[in-house]
Amino acid sequence: MRGTRAALRYAKAMLSYAQESKAAEAVANDMYSLISLLQENNEVQTMLENPILPVAEKEAVLKELFSQASPETFKLFSLLAAKNRLAILAVIGEQYVRLYAQTQGKVTATVTSAIGLTPSLKQTVLEKAKGLTKENVQLENKIDPGIIGGFILKIGDLQYDASVSHQLKSIKTTLINTNSI
Numbered sequence: 001m002r003g004t005r006a007a008l009r010y011a012k013a014m015l016s017y018a019q020e021s022k023a024a025e026a027v028a029n030d031m032y033s034l035i036s037l038l039q040e041n042n043e044v045q046t047m048l049e050n051p052i053l054p055v056a057e058k059e060a061v062l063k064e065l066f067s068q069a070s071p072e073t074f075k076l077f078s079l080l081a082a083k084n085r086l087a088i089l090a091v092i093g094e095q096y097v098r099l100y101a102q103t104q105g106k107v108t109a110t111v112t113s114a115i116g117l118t119p120s121l122k123q124t125v126l127e128k129a130k131g132l133t134k135e136n137v138q139l140e141n142k143i144d145p146g147i148i149g150g151f152i153l154k155i156g157d158l159q160y161d162a163s164v165s166h167q168l169k170s171i172k173t174t175l176i177n178t179n180s181i
Helices: 004-020 024-040 042-049 055-065 071-082 086-103 119-132 164-178
Strands: 106-113 136-143 150-155 158-163
Touching (some): 004 024, 004 071, 004 086, 024 042, 024 071, 024 086, 042 086, 055 071, 055 086, 071 086, 086 106, 119 136, 119 150, 150 164
Antiparallel strands (some): 106 150, 150 158
């Protein structure tokens, strides 16, 4: 993903600044709102990535959309506008939320499945994820029909891929490497 290293640096700096200002939770709430807006409305992300649109206009749109945001969030918008980095704002928001959750002793377990998880299956996966880490686990379900079936579980840097697409790729690799059909 483009700009992830820079996004992580900005997110760490923003978290440090927000903690000093005693506004880390308010900024986290702003970042949750930002992430959901960008997921629901792709036009905002397209506007942020548009090189023709002046940076001042992009910043003005963000400040209008998030008029109730904290002053620290507005300072982040201004900094990113000054550095012409508004295109990676979504990634910065995701990194900030992840880092903030870590400071609160929480970790997000992401389960990617071909279809949505049922409540009982969600509870089972949550219990298994809690067994893998000592931290408080929050479960997030992402749907990707491309994995065909099964699931992919990510907890921090740990990833368990039990998807059908992964198994098919594994079989293909084995057949290619052994030159047998």
